[in-house]
Amino acid sequence: MSQGTTFTQYISALAAKDSSIPSSLLISVSNACKLIAKQVEQGALAGIIGSAGSGNVQGETQQKLDIISNDILLQACGKEASLAAMASEEMETIYPANAQGNLLLLFDPLDGSSNIDVNVSIGTIFSILKKNHAGPATEQDFLQSGKDQLAAGYVVYGPQTSLVYTTGQGVHMFTLDHETNEFLLIKENVQISPDTKEFAINMSNMRHWDQPVRRYVDECLAGVEGSRKKDFNMRWIASMVADVHRILCRGGVFMYPWDKRDPSKPGKLRLMYEANPMSFLIEQAGGASVNGKERILGLPSEKLHQRVSVVLGSKNEVELIQKYHLGT
Ligand code: AHM
Ligand code: MG
Numbered sequence: 161m162s163q164g165t166t167f168t169q170y171i172s173a174l175a176a177k178d179s180s181i182p183s184s185l186l187i188s189v190s191n192a193c194k195l196i197a198k199q200v201e202q203g204a205l206a207g208i209i210g211s212a213g214s215g216n217v218q219g220e221t222q223q224k225l226d227i228i229s230n231d232i233l234l235q236a237c238g239k240e241a242s243l244a245a246m247a248s249e250e251m252e253t254i255y256p257a258n259a260q261g262n263l264l265l266l267f268d269p270l271d272g273s274s275n276i277d278v279n280v281s282i283g284t285i286f287s288i289l290k291k292n293h294a295g296p297a298t299e300q301d302f303l304q305s306g307k308d309q310l311a312a313g314y315v316v317y318g319p320q321t322s323l324v325y326t327t328g329q330g331v332h333m334f335t336l337d338h339e340t341n342e343f344l345l346i347k348e349n350v351q352i353s354p355d356t357k358e359f360a361i362n363m364s365n366m367r368h369w370d371q372p373v374r375r376y377v378d379e380c381l382a383g384v385e386g387s388r389k390k391d392f393n394m395r396w397i398a399s400m401v402a403d404v405h406r407i408l409c410r411g412g413v414f415m416y417p418w419d420k421r422d423p424s425k426p427g428k429l430r431l432m433y434e435a436n437p438m439s440f441l442i443e444q445a446g447g448a449s450v451n452g453k454e455r456i457l458g459l460p461s462e463k464l465h466q467r468v469s470v471v472l473g474s475k476n477e478v479e480l481i482q483k484y485h486l487g488t
Contacts, residue, residue, distance in 0.1 A: 167323060167334045167343035174327070181327050182263055182288050182310055185240050189265070190323055190343055192236035193284050193315035196229045196270070197336060200282065200317040209277050217252040217465055218430075225276050226250055229269035229284060237265055245297035247464055249433055254464070259296040263310070264289040266302065266433040271314075272399025281318035283401025287437040288312065299464060302432065306457035312437030316401045322346075324408065326444040331408065350408050352447040356474040358393045358412040360403045368419035372452065372484035400429065404438050404472070408445055413473035413481070417452065427451070427469035431461055435468045448478035452485040 161170055167190050175183035199208050212222045230250040237243055237257070244261035245254045249268040265288055272282040288311040291301050313325030321336035323343045331350040334343035359380055366374070380392035395412070397403050403414045416429050429435050439449035439456040449456045449472035456468065471481050 161345060161348070163345055165345040166340075167345075170332070170334075170345055174329070180310065182242060185237065185242055185263055185265065185288060186311060186313075186325065186327075188237045188240050188243075189233070189267075189286050189313075190315075192233045193321075193323065194336065194341060194343075195232045195236065196284060197315070197317055197321045199225065199228055199232075200276075203279065216250050218249070220273075222250065223270070223273045223276050225282075226270045226273055233267055233269050233284070244291045245301070247299075247302050247432070249430060249465075254297065254299050254302065256296060261297075262291050264291050264297060264302055266437075268430070268433045271401045271434065272397070275397070275399050280399065281316055281397060281402035281405075282399050283314050283316040283405075285314045285401060285434055285437050286312065287433055287440075302464060303461045305460060306431070306436030306439055309436060309440050312440040314401045314404070314437065314441075316399075316405045318402060318405070322405065324350075324405065324441065326441050328440075328444065331441050331445045333408075350445045352408060352442065352445045352474055353411040354446070354475040356411040356413060356477055357390055358395060358410075359415070359477075360395050360397075360407075360412060361415040361417075362396055362398070363394070365419050365421070368421050369417060370419070370452075372481065373415065373417045375484055376481050400434060400438065404441070407447070407473045408441065411474045413471065413477040415481070416470045418469040425467050427467045429468060429470050431456070431459065431466045431468040432464060435470050436461075438470075439472060442472045446475065447473050448475045448482075449473075450478060450482050450485075453482065 171183045175181040208225045212224045214222045242261050242263045243257040245256045246265045247254045268285040311327045315323045323334045333347040335346050337344050379388050383391040442449045451469045
């Protein structure tokens with residue numbers, strides 16, 4: 161479709177040919193994100209900066225904007241007839257919508273919370289699943305493997321507000337036009353280059369990493385003099401949405417691996433509403449996404465707020481890191 165097509169037109173045209181595309185829910189999510197974008201832009205002027213003084217189920221301090229964004233998504237999507245229930249990083253258990261609905265929506269309403277107060281890019285991540293039975297949804301219905309997602313995407317609130325999504329038919333990017341308040345198509349079928357000279361990881365955790373991650377990063381740092389024979393650059397935004405957006409735009413590898421700070425935790429990031437949707441996008445764009453040894457989209461999901469180690473991005477780089485983990 162031509163540049164400038166609105167997200168609503170784009171998704172409606174696809175749904176006219178393929179009824180499995182959850183077009184109405186996707187449009188509701190995009191509308192909620194426009195409202196969140198307004199709050200983000202206003203910042204202190206809207207009184208949204210700072211801690212809410214509460215904690216979420218993961219024991220993390222909630223920011224005002226975490227709660228505001230969560231409420232906006234619940235409100236905007238709750239009216240959607242096709243939606244049975246929602247689950248969020250900010251809610252302990254599921255939030256019922258319409259018992260007759262056959263879709264499930266998961267989201268991280270405001271990813272990169274530590275960047276809200278300092279005016280750095282943040283985002284909303286979402287994933288849509290099918291409910292596989294009649295009657296009200298249960299938490300168990302959400303525990304599906306990532307490969308069964310119907311749709312996934314994110315909105316990044318940065319210098320531009322951009323929406324990126326997939327329904328398993330490529331990855332498409334839209335940017336919010338403030339004149340018309342519409343997301344307009346800027347790029348179809350985004351592809352990630354298989355090779356890269358850029359990696360993203362929180363280096364302050366280096367002493368806690370496992371050997372395969374250390375080996376990979378040490379080799380990147382050795383540059384042209386080392387075994388990789390090329391210099392690498394490093395970026396870490398501390399907003400997964402912004403780091404993944406950069407990788408979709410110009411390649412790279414993102415890692416939030418397991419580390420020894422809390423050995424019982426499989427990782428920091430959450431499988432259901434962070435790693436799964438991002439892995440769907442990355443694979444659809446020709447990249448790869450693993451937890452170290454295994455493909456993230458193939459992992460069984462055991463609980464709503466399950467954590468996972470994440471290595472994703474340019475295919476050849478991710479495969480090399482996977483090889484180091486497998487010891488092959
Ligand atoms: P959040 O959902 O509470 O914002 O946490 C997830 C974020 C990711 O966006 C980002 O990659 C990571 O946490 C940054 O963590 P750290 O501050 O440990 O570098
Ligand atoms: Mg998050």
